[in-house]
Amino acid sequence: AALAGCGSSDKLIMGTNAAFPPFEYTTSQGLVGEFDGIDVAIANKIAENVGKELQIEDMEFDGLVASVSTGKVDMVVAGMTATDERKQSVDFSDPYYVASQVIVVAPDNTDITSAEDLKNDKTVGVVLGYTGDNIVTNDLQLAEDKVTRANRGIDIVQDVKNGKLDAVVIDSATGKALAEKNGLKIVEDPQAFETEEYAIAVKKGNTELLDKINETLSEMKASGEIEQLAMEYDEK
Ligand code: ARG
Incomplete structure (x- = not known):
């Protein structure tokens, strides 16, 4: 070895x-x-x-x-x-x-069109320790009981698919890849999410x-x- x-x-x-x-x-x-x-x-x-x-x-x-x-x-x-x-x-x-964060939502979701909308009692998934976790927790300051932290993006994206979560905040290219594979949609908000x-x-x-x-x-x-x-x- x-x-x-x-x-x-x-x-x-x-x-x-x-x-x-x-x-x-x-x-x-x-x-x-x-x-x-x-x-x-x-x-x-x-x-x-x-x-x-x-x-x-x-x-x-x-x-x-x-x-x-x-x-x-x-x-x-x-x-x-x-x-x-x-x-x-x-x-x-x-x-x-250069990336930024995106919001992954169900294809028929109409009430999340910006990061600000996540503060409206939405359940949001992030991956533990990713920059998205930091943004949701410290910048958007979502209530702790609304945030689910997973070890892998795919797991929380599945939760959006099966309706357990309203949204996932994750890096753009990965969010797009996972959304495409699962028939979900992406919401971008360049004003709220700085480039990384x-x-x-x-x-x-x-x-x-x-x-x-x-x-x-x-x-x-x-x-x-x-x-x-x-x-x-x-x-x-
Ligand atoms: N860009 C984000 C960060 O630095 C997520 C990176 C996740 N990378 C990975 N290989 N799982 O926090």
């Missing part, structure tokens, strides 16, 4: 939470083992650039920052928004994707890896590869 956690091995270890299509998800024939997605493709390029084999550790989203700051994984590639709070614990690469930048996290002070990551990202941006990946995986 590979030496998991050994930064100096021939493996580059990526920590992620593979329940976030189109950035990372599991499939029977993925790019790396059973893993596929935009982030997996980017991480593969980074591994190539540092001359190592990519190894993926799938874990709860909530534990990712700790796992890279303690050196259990070399980098977190997880559609992770570079927030000020997280910047206290890890170093982030240059951003590689996804970036790759490394252990504080790991400039050697961070430089390689930024080099790979800038090459992939310049060649249009990232944009292409976003389009390609959007259609999957």
Whole structure:
């Protein structure tokens, strides 16, 4: 078995939470083992650039920052928004994707057309520890008994489908992917939801890896590869 956690091995270890299509998800024939997605493709390029084999550790989203700051994984590639709070614990690469939050509702829902409407006694699902959780809890300040926190977006989106929840607040690309798969609809509210930048996290002070990551990202941006990946995986 590979030496998991050994930064100096021939493996580059990526920590992620593979329940976030189109950035990372599991499939029977993925790019790396059973893993596929935009982030997996980017991480593969980074591994190539540092001359190592990519190894993926799938874990709860909530534990990712700790796992890279303690050196259990070399980098977190997880559609992770570079927030000020997280910047206290890890170093982030240059951003590689701009997202925002969206609201997922039933196709026939007419009373939720903005984030403000969620305050009207609506039951709202978020994923524990995602930026959407933070926004619903701290910015919108929804009543605690109206908020359901799940471990995976797919679970709460199912709850919108079966009528247990009125809405889910989640990242745009993932919200769109999950809504499409489940016959649900998306409500956007750019005024309430600021843009978020996804970036790759490394252990504080790991400039050697961070430089390689930024080099790979800038090459992939310049060649249009990232944009292409976003389009390609959007259609999957
Ligand atoms: N962008 C959001 C955040 O940083 C959600 C990321 C979820 N990523 C995942 N791989 N599950 O909080």
